[in-house]
Amino acid sequence: MNIEAKPLNRWSNIILIYRMMLRYWHYILTGFIAMIAFAVFNGISITIVIPLFDYVFNPNKTTILYDNWRAFLGAMSDTLHSHIAHFGGLLPAMQNYSALWNDTKVLMLQTDSLALLYVLCVLIFVIIFFKNLFFFVHRILFNGVRGKTIRDIRSYMFGRYLSQSLDFYSSNRTGDAIVRMVNDVEIVSEQFINSAISAVRELITVIVFARIAMLLNARLFVYSIVVLPLFTVMVSTLGKKIKKYSKRIQEQLSFLFSNVEEVLNSMKIVQAFRHEKQEYDNFQSINDRHYRMWYRSQSYSSLNTPISELNTAITGIVVIVIGGNMILTPGSGFSLGDFTAFLFALFSMLHPLKVITQVYTDVRKALVSLDRIAPVLNQISEIVDKPNAIEKSEFTSQISFEKVGFYYKEKNPVLHDVNLTIPKGCKIAFVGSSGGGKTTIANLINRLYDVKEGSIKLDGTDLRDIKLDSLRSLFGIVTQDSILFTKSIRENIAYGSQNSVSDEMIITAAKIANADEFISEFPDSYDHILGSKGSDLSGGQKQRICIARAIVADPPILIFDEATSALDTDSEHKVQAAIDEATRNRTVIMIAHRLSTVVKADKIVVLEKGRIVDCGSHEELLQSSKRYQQLYQKQS
Numbered sequence: 001m002n003i004e005a006k007p008l009n010r011w012s013n014i015i016l017i018y019r020m021m022l023r024y025w026h027y028i029l030t031g032f033i034a035m036i037a038f039a040v041f042n043g044i045s046i047t048i049v050i051p052l053f054d055y056v057f058n059p060n061k062t063t064i065l066y067d068n069w070r071a072f073l074g075a076m077s078d079t080l081h082s083h084i085a086h087f088g089g090l091l092p093a094m095q096n097y098s099a100l101w102n103d104t105k106v107l108m109l110q111t112d113s114l115a116l117l118y119v120l121c122v123l124i125f126v127i128i129f130f131k132n133l134f135f136f137v138h139r140i141l142f143n144g145v146r147g148k149t150i151r152d153i154r155s156y157m158f159g160r161y162l163s164q165s166l167d168f169y170s171s172n173r174t175g176d177a178i179v180r181m182v183n184d185v186e187i188v189s190e191q192f193i194n195s196a197i198s199a200v201r202e203l204i205t206v207i208v209f210a211r212i213a214m215l216l217n218a219r220l221f222v223y224s225i226v227v228l229p230l231f232t233v234m235v236s237t238l239g240k241k242i243k244k245y246s247k248r249i250q251e252q253l254s255f256l257f258s259n260v261e262e263v264l265n266s267m268k269i270v271q272a273f274r275h276e277k278q279e280y281d282n283f284q285s286i287n288d289r290h291y292r293m294w295y296r297s298q299s300y301s302s303l304n305t306p307i308s309e310l311n312t313a314i315t316g317i318v319v320i321v322i323g324g325n326m327i328l329t330p331g332s333g334f335s336l337g338d339f340t341a342f343l344f345a346l347f348s349m350l351h352p353l354k355v356i357t358q359v360y361t362d363v364r365k366a367l368v369s370l371d372r373i374a375p376v377l378n379q380i381s382e383i384v385d386k387p388n389a390i391e392k393s394e395f396t397s398q399i400s401f402e403k404v405g406f407y408y409k410e411k412n413p414v415l416h417d418v419n420l421t422i423p424k425g426c427k428i429a430f431v432g433s434s435g436g437g438k439t440t441i442a443n444l445i446n447r448l449y450d451v452k453e454g455s456i457k458l459d460g461t462d463l464r465d466i467k468l469d470s471l472r473s474l475f476g477i478v479t480q481d482s483i484l485f486t487k488s489i490r491e492n493i494a495y496g497s498q499n500s501v502s503d504e505m506i507i508t509a510a511k512i513a514n515a516d517e518f519i520s521e522f523p524d525s526y527d528h529i530l531g532s533k534g535s536d537l538s539g540g541q542k543q544r545i546c547i548a549r550a551i552v553a554d555p556p557i558l559i560f561d562e563a564t565s566a567l568d569t570d571s572e573h574k575v576q577a578a579i580d581e582a583t584r585n586r587t588v589i590m591i592a593h594r595l596s597t598v599v600k601a602d603k604i605v606v607l608e609k610g611r612i613v614d615c616g617s618h619e620e621l622l623q624s625s626k627r628y629q630q631l632y633q634k635q636s
Contacts, residue, residue, distance in 0.1 A: 010367070013374040017192055020156070021149045031141035034134045035201050041131035043208035046344035048124055054337035055108035056117045065110040069119050072111045079103050142197045150189040157181050157376050165383040166448045167408070180376060184369035191359070191366030199359040202352030209352075213345040216338050220326065224319045224346055256286050319346055383450060389467045395474050395556040395587065397459045398423045399445065405453030406440055406610075414440050415610040418454070422603075424556075427583060429590040429598035431631060432607035438591045441607075442561050445589060446475040473498060476550030478579075480562040482542035484534035489519055490526040492545055497553035505552055513548035514578040515541070543575045551582050558583055561591045595635050604628070 066072040087093040213221045404418040430438040510516040522528035534542045599618045606614040614625035621628035
């Protein structure tokens with residue numbers, strides 16, 4: 001079940017991401033208000049050059065009526081009140097701003113230049129202060145939105161991973177899952193959320209500056225935007241190139257992570273067979289391929305700035321030639337201050353336009369990562385509860401296999417027509433050659449996989465009709481690999497229960513598993529933090545903690561999947577003693593290679609090539625089963 005094989009619905013995944021983001025709509029709404037306020041103050045800030053050039057640095061003032069800043073502000077206040085009264089309110093007066101602006105220009109011509117300069121300096125400070133205040137507010141709010149959305153996407157993906165069947169993990173690498181959850185989610189959030197927010201902010205800024213430029217000189221503004229389509233075409237071409245290489249980069253990165261994870265987890269074998277150089281050379285080859293893809297992608301990305309600068313230069317030349325001609329033409333009504341403000345507005349648009357076009361490139365790159373995380377976002381586990389699944393809190397009668405068939409890959413069956421009954425309280429063992437289907441049966445009983453044919457029933461109820469949580473709470477399992485977490489011994493044992501367990505229950509389970517004796521020797525006893533994968537314990541000690549974990553919730557059914565096969569003789573005896581103690585008054589299912597560990601079983605099932613060839617007690621099989629006799633003689 002390789003996740004790359006699933007068809008993708010890109011739009012539904014984009015919508016899913018934005019739905020997660022919209023959970024924080026109040027942050028977004030407040031952020032947009034702050035964003036608009038920032039754009040408005042940003043636009044106002046450049047218009048200050050008009051009074052500076054045309055009215056402060058104007059040596060041709062003839063009549064000075066206001067010789068200090070107080071007089072100017074008083075006159076400005078009277079003019080404002082007069083306009084509000086004339087148009088019947090503040091909003092209508094703002095809509096007819098041209099009349100107010102014309103009266104303001106008259107006032108500035110009648111004001112002392114130095115006094116006007118003081119007023120404009122204070123005004124510039126106030127505008128810049130509020131501009132940056134609103135910038136800060138909107139960044140803080142949208143950073144919160146982005147961070148919370150990243151957190152939610154990763155949590156959603158991790159939940160998806162946790163719900164998958166073992167079939168999913170047998171066909172997908174762990175390293176690839178890490179890249180998808182960390183690297184790909186980061187890229188998607190950076191581009192689809194952060195870049196989208198930046199694009200909206202810059203678009204608002206462009207609209208504000210474009211409006212100012214059009215008000216100052218609409219004809220010149222139209223001339224200046226003629227060169228923009230050429231720039232857009234170039235950016236589109238680059239975006240396609242970058243997307244192609246981004247996909248290859250992420251695939252190589254997944255391969256790189258998976259290779260590192262596999263080698264580091266197998267370091268004992270690597271060093272034992274002296275394959276360090278081969279593994280290094282292999283890593284170097286993968287790393288070089290990743291570098292080449294990354295370098296090509298960066299080369300195309302690097303063209304963005306030169307193309308943008310070239311576009312800026314062309315636009316600037318067009319504007320200066322045409323605008324300069326207008327200023328020098330008598331009676332054009334286009335002043336130096338207007339032209340300077342126009343230039344500021346136009347060039348202030350170029351950076352936001354660069355950001356917007358860069359967003360296009362970034363989104364093309366992010367689509368690759370979106371396509372990689374999309375299968376996980378949409379992956380539905382094959383092992384799910386039916387809508388009418390029932391709770392089951394106890395095991396009262398028997399487990400029955402009815403014509404069970406199973407395969408991992410089609411046309412390669414692992415189990416054929418298995419019929420078997422396991423009564424409550426029975427200790428049953430499965431033996432046979434490797435690959436015979438023993439572990440598969442153990443995995444089917446607690447529904448880590450679903451049967452492909454037939455059914456398995458618990459007390460007459462098909463396992464698929466029982467809720468997963470209640471079904472698996474009836475089982476405790478001990479595997480061949482002693483899987484422990486880098487947590488305290490107490491937490492590792494308590495991991496076997498869905499509910500909280502008391503210290504007394506943990507200690508009781510450890511005593512039954514013969515683990516209390518060595519746990520008590522640690523300075524921190526049950527609070528001792530285990531090393532990675534329990535590296536500070538022997539194989540037998542790890543397995544006894546696993547047995548304690550399996551029985552701490554007091555499940556009625558225990559599964560031992562070759563629990564002693566990897567242990568030395570002394571450790572095997574200690575673990576077997578723990579198993580014997582733990583399995584009293586329980587239904588027990590044992591998978592074993594060593595027949596010495598199952599001779600006390602009530603029933604032994606001999607499996608060969610996925611079929612039951614014999615079934616009976618140890619003594620009965622020694623008398624009647626040739627295959628069991630062969631297995632027993634090989635181990636005697």
